[in-house]
Amino acid sequence: MATIKHVAKRANVSVATVSRVMNNNGYVSAEAREAVERAIAELDYAPNRVARSLFKKTSGLIGLIMPDITNPFFPQLARAIEDVANQHGYQVVLCNTDEQLSKEQTYLVALQTMHVDGLIITTNHSDNPNYEKLELPMVALDRIVKPGIDAVISNGYEGGRLAAETLLSCGATKLAHIAGPKHLLTVRRRTDGFLDVAGDRLVGMTHSSFAFKEALTAAQTLFDEYWPFDGVFAANDVIAAAVLQEAVRRNVRVPEDLQVIGYDGIELGEMTSPPLTTIAQPIYEMGRRATERLLDLIEKKETAAKEILLPVTLTERQTTKRKGHDA
Amino acid sequence: MATIKHVAKRANVSVATVSRVMNNNGYVSAEAREAVERAIAELDYAPNRVARSLFKKTSGLIGLIMPDITNPFFPQLARAIEDVANQHGYQVVLCNTDEQLSKEQTYLVALQTMHVDGLIITTNHSDNPNYEKLELPMVALDRIVKPGIDAVISNGYEGGRLAAETLLSCGATKLAHIAGPKHLLTVRRRTDGFLDVAGDRLVGMTHSSFAFKEALTAAQTLFDEYWPFDGVFAANDVIAAAVLQEAVRRNVRVPEDLQVIGYDGIELGEMTSPPLTTIAQPIYEMGRRATERLLDLIEKKETAAKEILLPVTLTERQTTKRKGHDA
DNA sequence: GCATAATGTGTAACCGGTTACATATCAACT
DNA sequence: AGTTGATATGTAACCGGTTACACATTATGC
Structure with missing residues (x-):
């Protein structure tokens, strides 16, 4: 894999300049920019997210903690979360806890040490003290964890x-x-x-x-x-x-x-x-809203709402008679 | 978050010694070990996986690429994969591609730049050239990608x-x-x-x-x-x-x-x-086998089998008559 | 008793990015 | 002409681990 040094050498500039064109900040002359861009293309260079992560203390990862993806309610939620996350350049790490505190705890430290940027929690130990000391943006989904923690639920x-x-x-x-x-x-x-x-x-x-x-x-x-x-x-x-x-x-x-x-x-x-x-x-909407909210939290857009309550609707199929027929 | 330096200072040793006790390699005296362990406990220290990852070029992450977790066949597979991965200290990154080549491509570079250690693919573009140039351990699950790539399928x-x-x-x-x-x-x-x-x-x-x-x-x-x-x-x-x-x-x-x-x-x-x-x-077994195989590949245990073929069984419930009744 | 090996520990380089800071050039303004 | 600010770029420190290497100290062998 090509590194930023290879690109710098090939473009005859310093790594700082390469970094500047990658991130589009600081001053870069047109020629330098062009040279760097050509070098990037030629070397098929993509920056190492781990290295970036180490310095920036941000990983582009969000942790998704659910009881069991096998429960048919969750895949749709996971899908929505993954979709939105992905659209914003984030990836999601899937964690099944079976509502076991010990698994939850293990995941929490794993996720923390890998510097995930935020957490979505569809598991509920309102009593779980682990979440509190965690200095991480998080939102509860279909669950209510604690007054202080954002939640997305339906009515x-x-x-x-x-x-x-x-x-x-x-x-x-x-x-x-x-x-x-x-x-x-x-x-x-x-x-x-x-x-x-x-x-x-x-x-x-x-x-x-x-x-x-x-x-x-x-x-x-x-x-x-x-x-x-x-x-x-x-x-x-x-x-x-x-x-x-x-x-x-x-x-x-x-x-x-x-x-x-x-x-x-x-x-x-x-x-x-x-x-x-x-x-x-x-369901999808709930996952979407939760993720959007989390990303706002991560990117420090101090948004107001602390609990998002979504409406439910009746889907009439065939296990009920037509409404009002004999009421 | 405490770092290795904090631990070193508190235990009155160098970071190298701390690293040695963490990884249990090299020579460490009993006293030093004890001092370090105490410091770790006191500071509630957990090593930064990002930093470790940068140096070791290994992340403890495996990428799971599937068409759509919403399709009810996949959650069980994902569950099995996640279980086995977790038992071995790995986390899994979930990717839904909808079988779209462009999404697949995007994920592939994302996963690569974050240094995932391996890939499980339940998506199939046998023709996708992206996988070949990827120098990553991978196994295809319920799919056959290419003769050279390991596969776990049922009969x-x-x-x-x-x-x-x-x-x-x-x-x-x-x-x-x-x-x-x-x-x-x-x-x-x-x-x-x-x-x-x-x-x-x-x-x-x-x-x-x-x-x-x-x-x-x-x-x-x-x-x-x-x-x-x-x-x-x-x-x-x-x-x-x-x-x-x-x-x-x-x-x-x-x-x-x-x-x-x-x-x-x-x-x-x-x-x-x-x-x-x-x-x-x-299904669960397939996910389990695929993950075990992948971990072997990652950890360079050169195992033999290139294609694992699992048997299927008849589950008789009530949409068939009793066997042999009127045959 | 001395050569040699095993044990124990610290220093510093390294992984691959980002960015503070120093430095240099040049146009604009007084 | 001299000061000032904008533009442009490179050097090196830093993020938090791992480990090669140097250097001590102690144990072992002959």
Whole structure:
């Protein structure tokens, strides 16, 4: 690999001059600039980012910490983050923590010692003290870490309300709910919104993680203990898919006998049979906004908002009846 | 952040000695070692990887180039890669190229200038000249780039055969197939294997990308043009999910009237109704093997195998009848 | 008891960039 | 003509590690 010295020699200038034309700062004569540019082209030179990084204490890297990229909600987020980062010349380092504090800790020091410029965190240990001492720009995504830390989230409470309102206005009268993991504040809000609207029309509720197998078990429990009901709101689309599958197994027709609404708006919802009605978060948008915010933080554009709340929307597919039909 | 100089000063030794205890090489007296270790602990010192990287020309980073992490086959792969890399102290940089040569090119120079130690490529431009001039360890995953480059793939041809054999032994007599993108050699092999066994029992075939929307269109075309058939093999699980959905739409019962087999063995297959029978690739294992191979290459353990071929297995769920029932 | 090898430690060069500072030239202004 | 400021460029220090090399000191062999 060619270095700046090779370029300097070839262009008959000093390394300082080469550096000046690369970074487009300081005074450089037209001839010198031209000579340097020719040398760069001829040698196919690209500056060593490691060397630059060492001096500038900036790496062009951002760390992305998520529980598990295998959970179908995250790839879209990762994609958005990667897209925006890339457009601005940054690369992203992927870290799966399985929500284990020890892994998180290991990654944190690894990322720190490699001088990442910022962090996006979709993992939540609100109680994790590690983040605080970290003097790094960071934004929480779909999570709320701490008052002081920027967050990008969607309106879970309204989403939960919307789910209940939709179910009711589509004619459901006996509602059931499968809530998500209790330690996720953003997920609890969906449940809160749903329950507030459902009121005493709620006939049953259970909990599940976002793993499909567990969701299936939870769905079975729901049917075993609370059937009959005619409208289910699941805390995410994976759980909703489990409800759908369990309904099929029990010969419960969807949406005729039972309407189902999921949450997230991941692609999976299009692939179930019937396709899933869901409360869609603007997933890509969330990733985009979080990254833009982070880059602003990194580049010291002191932007105002500390918490960005995005709206959710109803994506009507075929697990609900047409709205207002028999409401 | 504490630097090696701070540690040296505090331990009353030179930076060389500190470096020696950090790397556990050279001679260090017991007292010196102890003093250094104490200083490290007290200062909470972690060596700057950027500085180390500059001198050693090694970064502890591996580049992961994939078409689109959003495609449900890739997250598992990424997870496996990340796990293994992490266990060995490496981090992974995620790159989505959308199979666009220009993006690939941009990433390649970015990764190169940041001195990544190796590359895992799940993207395929067999014709891409960029990879050749790259003096970097790399392994192709689920792709075949070039004879000289290591590859980890699963046995697509056998998988295709297995799909056909299964369909036939479960009583299907009129087979149909939706093939995948033509430019993917590993995917074409599935089709080859399937066709070789199907022979003249094939009644129809069409093509599709791996995008669900396109797969739905392809499924419709298949039904429109070739119905009736009683066994479908789809080139991947996403396409199979589309076939399932289209079958439901047309009131074709699965598996009674139509049996369906997918390919890949992604989690989606468990979530469809009914759950999908599929030819499962050992996805996690593939990612693991590719990464282990790459690390061997990086660390110059000249290992033999140039192409690692992994077996596929049949995952019987509920879109096929019980085997041998009516064969 | 002396040559030799093993052990222990510090100094400084090096990796490949960036930039403060010194120096030089030249045009403009008084 | 002399001062001043803008333009242009090179030298060398610096970022934070690693390691070749020089130099001591101690242990071992004959």
